[in-house]
Amino acid sequence: MLTLPPLAAVSTPPVLRLTLRDGRPVALRPVVPEDRDRLLEGFEALSVESRRLRFLGSVSSLNDAQLRYLTDVDGTNHVAWGALDLSDPDAPGFGIGRFIRLTEEPSVAEFSLTVLDTAQGLGVGQLLLAVLAVEARPLDIDTLRGIVGRENDRMTTWLRRLGASTTGSGQDLIMDLGLPVDAASGPSAEAFEETVSRIREAWAHAQGSRPE
Numbered sequence: 458m459l460t461l462p463p464l465a466a467v468s469t470p471p472v473l474r475l476t477l478r479d480g481r482p483v484a485l486r487p488v489v490p491e492d493r494d495r496l497l498e499g500f501e502a503l504s505v506e507s508r509r510l511r512f513l514g515s516v517s518s519l520n521d522a523q524l525r526y527l528t529d530v531d532g533t534n535h536v537a538w539g540a541l542d543l544s545d546p547d548a549p550g551f552g553i554g555r556f557i558r559l560t561e562e563p564s565v566a567e568f569s570l571t572v573l574d575t576a577q578g579l580g581v582g583q584l585l586l587a588v589l590a591v592e593a594r595p596l597d598i599d600t601l602r603g604i605v606g607r608e609n610d611r612m613t614t615w616l617r618r619l620g621a622s623t624t625g626s627g628q629d630l631i632m633d634l635g636l637p638v639d640a641a642s643g644p645s646a647e648a649f650e651e652t653v654s655r656i657r658e659a660w661a662h663a664q665g666s667r668p669e
Contacts, residue, residue: 471663473588474543475655477579482543483551485588485656490529492539497524499549504574510609511571527555533596534558536566538588540581551576554585556593556601565600565633566593580652582615587652590636591660603632619646 473485488496500508500519508516519527530537537555542548552572559565568589572581586601593601603621605612607630617623621632 471660473656473659473663475584475659477551477576477581477584479579481579483581483584484541484543485538485584485659486541487532488528488530488537488539488553488555490525493524493528495539495549496528496553499553499571499573502549502573502575503571507571507574510606510612511569530555536589536592536596538585538592540572540576540585549573551579551581552585554582554589556589556598558596558598559602564598565602566598568601568603568634583649583652584656587649587656590653591656594636599636601634601636603634605630605632619649 471486475483475485477483497519503511527537535555535557537553539553540551542551550573552570554568554570556566556568559567568586570582570585572585589601593599603612603616605616607613607625607628613623613630613632616632616634619634621634623630623632625631
C-alpha cells in the first residue's frame with residue numbers, strides 16, 4: 458500500500474524541482490493570483506480537442522470571473538499546482554492540476570489535470586496528480602474524484618490502473634481514486650507510487666523555500 462504520512466507544516470509550500478521523462482527540468486509550485494496571464498496563455502495554447510476533454514464540452518474562452526476563480530485559491534478547499542518549464546521561464550508552463558473539496562462530502566475532492574498538447578506523454582500529469590495526492594491527505598481528503606468523458610480512453614485507462622472505482626452510465630464517468638493508492642493494481646500504480654516518492658523527496662529538499 459502507498460502511504461502518505463502528513464507533511465511537515467510549512468507556512469508556504471516550496472517549489473519542487475524535478476525532471477520530465479525527456480530530461481527537461483520542471484518546477485511544481487502552487488498557483489497564485491499573479492498567474493492569471495500565464496494561465497490564460499496556456500488555455501489559448503490548448504487544442505480544441507484538449508479543451509473539450511478538459512472541460513467536458515466546448516469552451517472557447519475564459520472570462521475574468523473564471524480566471525479569478527482558477528488562480529485565487531485558498532490552499533485548503535481549493536488547491537492548484539502548476540508545472541513550469543525551468544528551461545523557458547517565460548513560457549506558460551506545462552500544465553496545471555487542481556482539486557476542489559466537495560461541500561457535501563468534505564473528505565472527497567474533485568480533481569482535474571490540464572496538460573498542454575506540446576507536453577503530452579512526458580509525465581506531467583503524473584507529477585501533478587502525485588503532488589495533489591500528497592497535498593490531499595493532510596487536509597483530511599481521502600478520495601480524489603475525477604469527472605472524465607467516457608471517450609477519454611487515455612485518462613480512464615490510467616485511472617483504472619491506479620485502482621480508481623468507476624460509476625456513471627452517461628457520457629461522463631465518475632472515477633474515485635482512494636488515497637492511499639493500491640500499488641497492487643498494476644504497473645502504472647507502482648510507477649505512480651514512485652512518482653509520489655519523488656514528490657516527497659523534492660518537497661523535503663526544498664523545505665523552507667518560497668514560491669517563485
